[in-house]
């Protein structure tokens with residue numbers, strides 16, 4: 001069922017067991033699983049059926065620290081959320097991403113990859129993915145892996161009809177949750193605002209916050225402030241340990257053995273280090289993306305490079321007549337260390353149209369980001385040359401520790417952390433079941449629960465974790481709230 005506002009929904013008399021806030025990939029995945037378990041749920045969606053300037057304005061905010069995207073450009077606030085403009089690159093976090101890295105503080109999850117594996121078939125159904133190809137070792141230090149470029153699923157388009165027809169899922173558009181009401185043990189209600197005006201409260205036995213990787217922290221911080229700690233009673237980590245995937249073009253390459261690269265249909269190939277290689281250099285996870293350029297571009301590329309790096313050009317010229325197949329741009333994206341000071345905070349001065357403080361995002365890369373990038377591309381270049389796959393030239397700014405460029409990709413639009421999963425109340429917000437510590441009936445879905453980010457795009461793992469949460473709630477929601 002789809003309702004256009006809170007009044008329409010109320011008139012229906014529908015009584016949900018679970019109230020889900022947000023209709024992006026996380027919220028819809030939880031709802032699908034609940035419906036499969038025959039648990040009635042409502043999804044409250046702040047935005048409309050399409051983009052509106054008024055709704056999107058709520059996402060404006062300030063960034064303090066490193067250069068980052070405008071906060072109203074890096075996400076979308078309407079039915080389907082940011083899936084309305086995501087690119088569709090898919091990959092699940094690796095098993096080792098869930099394990100602690102002894103040389104980096106606050107790494108490790110309370111669950112393992114085995115806990116989400118049972119949900120990967122359904123994740124592929126939801127995201128329209130083919131089975132992932134197995135990784136392939138290309139050297140002692142590196143594996144080729146598939147970053148699957150899917151036809152990006154727009155959750156609004158794919159699920160509008162199934163949601164409209166479902167007797168167990170009520171989607172309510174134009175209805176935002178201003179705040180959750182809690183007493184430090186349980187949530188009793190969500191305060192609603194529909195079509196811009198206050199619309200009373202909605203009670204339910206269970207609540208799931210699924211408003212995106214920045215907004216989950218904002219909604220919980222604001223609700224907690226308004227209820228004097230009644231929504232997140234253990235709030236030391238709330239908003240903190242926020243992470244992105246920094247992304248930069250870090251060099252160029254000349255490729256001799258294109259077959260070994262296993263380029264995908266768009267001419268990209270992805271490589272990631274082994275756990276042992278990361279540990280030996282005490283760096284975090286990363287990937288190198290080789291973006292190949294067609295052979296006809298190679299000669300010009302070499303001519304352009306000749307005056308910059310004569311030694312590389314000499315090697316290239318030797319190889320040209322022999323086996324040289326193409327040249328390439330090298331991009332890197334990496335896992336950031338979870339740092340307490342990288343955080344979503346509430347602005348002390350700026351508020352949105354509903355009077356709710358806007359986000360002030362504090363985000364800064366540090367020495368470990370820098371080392372992961374430089375050591376990573378050095379390792380890759382060495383492995384590449386040892387196997388005689390080609391040669392890598394590292395960009396000057398990377399090698400010389402120059403300023404972070406502002407005219408490149410910068411990051412992935414991946415908003416992770418802020419309500420991270422863990423067992424330690426001082427460094428995490430939710431437990432292994434995605435339940436807020438100390439609360440009987442409040443859960444969080446989305447990449448804000450990521451304890452660490454790994455190197456790959458987040459939405460496949462978000463979907464798998466949300467299906468797992470829906471499965472869990474499908475069982476407990478019929479039995480009643482669990483003990484906090």
Ligand SMILES: Cc1cc2nc3c(=O)[nH]c(=O)nc-3n(C[C@H](O)[C@H](O)[C@H](O)COP(=O)(O)OP(=O)(O)OC[C@H]3O[C@@H](n4cnc5c(N)ncnc54)[C@H](O)[C@@H]3O)c2cc1C
Pocket residue numbers: 021022023024025026027044045046047073074075076077078079080081082083085086087088089090175176177178210211212213215219412413414415445446447457458459460462
């Ligand atoms: C340009 C771009 C490209 C991307 N490409 C990729 C990619 O290739 N691969 C990948 O894995 N990821 C990619 N992402 C990230 C991906 O879009 C997100 O990981 C994903 O959408 C997160 O899903 P979500 O459901 O957690 O949050 P969202 O998609 O942000 O959905 C949250 C929903 O909650 C609603 N909402 C917010 N506040 C409230 C409130 N108070 N009350 C009610 N409703 C509310 C919003 O309107 C929205 O519908 C990309 C992102 C961008 C911006």
